[in-house]
Amino acid sequence: MFEGLERITYQSGDQIFQEGDVSNCAYLIEGGGVEISIQREKQPFRVSILTVGDLFGEMALIDKQPRIATATALDETCLVRISRDALEDKLTKVDPIIEHLLRLILRRFRKTHYRLTQKDYLLPEDADQVTDVDFDRTQENMIVHVRIASDIIDALSRNEFELHYQPIYSIKDNRIVGFEALSRWHHPVYGIMSPMQFIDIAESSDQILSIGLWVLEKACADLKTLSEEYEQSPLFVSVNISARQLANAEHIAKFIGVVEQAGVDPACINLEVTETMLISELDYAQQTLSSLQEQGFMISLDDFGTGFSSLSHLQKFPVNMIKIDRSFVRQMLLDHDSMQIVKASIGLAQALDLETVAEGVENEDELARLAELKCDY
The missing domain is CATH 2.60.120.10 (Jelly Rolls)
Structure with a gap:
């Protein structure tokens, strides 16, 4: 040998x-x-x-x-x-x-x-x-x-993925106005896996493209069911979109086609992107997101405050709302710095005419404080 x-x-x-x-x-x-x-x-x-x-x-x-x-x-x-x-x-x-x-x-x-x-x-x-x-x-x-x-190559064909939904609650209107789609993989060996355990692997290859289309198709179909169940309209659904998806023009065309075929108003689809991804993929991300927003899609900036947040980035990118990271929300009543970050984030969003979503709200005290700060969701 x-x-x-x-x-x-x-x-x-x-x-x-x-x-x-x-x-x-x-x-x-x-x-x-x-x-x-x-x-x-x-x-x-x-x-x-x-x-x-x-x-x-x-x-x-x-x-x-x-x-x-x-x-x-x-x-x-x-x-x-x-x-x-x-x-x-x-x-x-x-x-x-x-x-x-x-x-x-x-x-x-x-x-x-x-x-x-x-x-x-x-x-x-x-x-x-x-x-x-x-x-x-x-x-x-x-x-x-x-x-x-x-295993992720054949996971879709084996129907091992499913979507869970986290309600998005309007603080002002006191009602559910949308849902965040959360993917889960039922791996035959490792059990239920969250995106944190497999999404980086998927994003390193074209598997993220297939998974992204499946998530969107399922979310569009489920949105109609959820709207009927809650008897409220219009609801919106938030789905993540990755740098690899935004960089692939053919994929974006399919992405838009899925929404059209499902008969869903693009305004009911909220595309979540991370600020770290926006900064690292500055050129094409700005152009693609602008095009999607022009067609009616909402754009939200996920995990705001944990990466390279700045006023220039919010001004540069076509963003409709920012999501304040749960690490700040959960600590805001206990930690002065966390409270100041939450206050500043909401204030900045209001100044730029953007909406705010606070992640991970767990009790009435947190909800009441966010209402005082005029957080939207």
């Missing part, structure tokens, strides 16, 4: 590579053992001990970032050297989904490495145990990640 590959022998204590070195190859252990360590406060801390059959340094086969750890031979150690050049051609021919998953795994490893090196609260004698646990957990998470990325 490894015929023709270079073999290198290291003696006990020899460094195979050092943290920060330029990466260009991985190693398979044929004999001996290797210690993997990281630097924290200029001191080496052991991450793991590798033995015969283990592969290490494999991140260098996929990206060109510097080494994130140091590898040292524990005794006389024979290694098979696997160069990036040997695999580069194969990697370019691999399924794009697989290549993307590999890069996501690398990103997860690198984030974990950074987090571990920042753990100033660890005592040196505890470092081995804690870092081992963290890396084991990371490996488990990656297995779950790969499983989800694979």
Whole structure:
């Protein structure tokens, strides 16, 4: 299997590579053992001990970032050297989904490495145990990640998704005026999953496009039923729309077609976008959202106050309402800073003739205070 590959022998204590070195190859252990360590406060801390059959340094086969750890031979150690050049051609021919998953795994490893090196609260004698646990957990998470990325491809055809609805309540009119559509995935292994557990994976591929259309179709159909049940009209329904959806002109055309075919007034569809997404995808987001708003869709800015909020962003983008993040709403009666953020958000919205939605209201005291501040929903 490894015929023709270079073999290198290291003696006990020899460094195979050092943290920060330029990466260009991985190693398979044929004999001996290797210690993997990281630097924290200029001191080496052991991450793991590798033995015969283990592969290490494999991140260098996929990206060109510097080494994130140091590898040292524990005794006389024979290694098979696997160069990036040997695999580069194969990697370019691999399924794009697989290549993307590999890069996501690398990103997860690198984030974990950074987090571990920042753990100033660890005592040196505890470092081995804690870092081992963290890396084991990371490996488990990656297995779950790969499983989800694979299973999400057929989840729609297996009818594993469903929508739940959170009422949107008009404080002034004292009635329900709309609903927020919340997707849930009934995974056959991991049970009920919220979007926080799978949406990033979906957004990393075109799966988010299929899921987005399904959510809209279901929400449009359910809106008619909800309107009849509550005997109130017009109700609106809020659905999330991602950067990948906004960037795909063909998808947006289908998106509009779904609403038209369902016979729903676009004014009854509220598209929720995050401010972080707007800032990162500034150009096409502004243009696409403006077009959707001109056709009657409402646009709301989700999780307001948690990202890069500024007056210029609210002026620049076609927004009808802002949603004040639940983290501020839940703490506003207990924490002065949270109350000031809620007040400022509502005041800013009023100055710009925008409506406000307070997320996560749980009791009458919170509702009464929001009414005093003239929050809309």
